Amino acid sequence: MNIVEWSLLAGVLTATAPVLLAALGGLICQVAGVFNIALEGQLLWGAFTAVVVSDLTGSAWAGVLGAITATLLFAGLLSVASVSLRADPIVVAVGLNLLALGLTAFLMRQIFGVGGTYSSPDLAGLPTLAELGLDLPVVGPQSPLVPVALALVAAAAWWLGRTRSGLRVRAVGQHREAAEAVGLRVGGYQHGATLVAGGLCGLAGAQLALGNVTLFSEGMSAGRGWIAVVAVMLSGVRPGRLLLACLLFGVAEAIGFRLQGVGLPQQAADAAPYVITLVALVLAAVAGRKRRGNEGEAL
């Protein structure tokens, strides 16, 4: 029984990591006043480019770097369109998500000559921590990007709360005009946040395609970028709470996956993360409304 529970924890961490990385990017954008719903497409693009580079070079780490770079560039499109050219960020993101879906499916056929799913012995997956000589009990076979994701959350909390540049990003998001009035280059911070989110989505995609599994399949982001958007909404832009929200999703996915083993239909397992995320979102919104309502009465 113990083994079952511990391996569930491992499943939770594995399921959480890609969502957490993407959500951290979304959170930084939110802090800077950019509503970023392009995470889904960027995550998919990151997964694809990680697989392409890993397949070409035979190195998973090159795949990770490739995914970060390629997704940073892809996020540049969002940055230029919505920050420089002031186009509606929602519409641009909808377009970019569709573009990522089409582009990955198209290039997959051009580069690998297959549709659907690509996996190959040439494709190097990320090593586990144990293979790197770091044999941790309890957490199961995790890729090194899992502790990296957790460390980045802590780093983001420190950066946004304790550093000059972090506070400036928050100022930009909280009151654009005031930030401009004290001489902050609002656009610059928003470009930066959008690009950092792109890099994090690249990392998230690499973890998804080279860590969680070692393959690429069409649309494999499967809504995780949207769940990341919800996690940002649930977090109240606090990194600690973001981690909790993402863990909730990780638990839902890991349990859903497990329940398939005991005869629950696959469709229920597919739906579980969405239903649980939605319920959490509704409960949080209801609680927020009550709090606002009480404050209103106090006034």
Added chain:
Amino acid sequence: MKVLSPSVVAVAGALALTTLVMLAVGVDPALAYPALVRGAVADGNLEYTIAAFVPTLGMALAFALPLRAGEFNLGGDGQLAAGGITAAAFALLVPLPPVLAVVVPLAAGTLAGGLVAALAAPLSTRLRIPAIVSTLLISAPAVSLASYLARFPLAEQGTGIAQTPRLPEHAHLPALTEAGYVTIGLPLIVLLTGLWLYADSRTVLGYEIRATGQNREFAWYGGVRVNRVAAYALAGGGGVAGLVGGLIVLGPPYRFVDGALTAPGYTFTAVAAVLLASARPVVVPVAVALLTFLQVGGQGMEREAGVPSQLTQIVQGLIIVIVAVLATVRARRGARA
């Protein structure tokens, strides 16, 4: 001509970028584009193009109607699947006389799609959860539920294929062409589009929907019950999506096949078309026709020239981005003038 120009520029820009993509991956555009046109109109393909135009136009209404009220409905797939499986269930399980055997499943499908979309309304108006997020989150479980129903309780026994049995003869939509792919769904959806265009520009409800979408607080001060109007718009959009699901299931091959409703990507082709029409409802059917042409033609291009048909998804994504950028560039130029 001036009215059309941003859409024309967007399409031209997207096609130029697509040509670059083709050249980059070593496809000869001189082979690919004629193959695309043939795929859409030649050798009896026109019937498939018209058959695909109907659900895409319907899904365009499903997105455009709530969008006029300021609500992004990206959950079209879930509403489509809910409508389709509900229509199939009614057609299979309820013995009905002719005519009613078509009308009742379609009505049930409409209702199911409307209900799924309406779930997002109180979340948006009362809890301030953006519809763009909630409709998507609701969509995935709705698709899963429809898939479950088609695979287990409503599944055709003994074939191992994830589909319902063939619907009874009475429930088949009357066909307008010999092959049967163009059904009375075409005039029905065209009529609905006409009604929407009329309601949007000429009726009180249409005005209230537009007012709600343009400035919710201002509309509220003007006496519009904005929450109710937004809910109607979302439910109405979802209803059309549910109807489209019913029309697909009641047309050839006369059954709910798991994934067949969502796989062709009607929902996002429609989103691209509506955004391409950039807030001019009259242009929506034209934009839908153009993107359906590209979508169906893309399959011909894949067959003939070996270009993956996902290229058309790239075009759609690019069109949306270019339209969004052009809209602000024009607005700023307008502000300066």
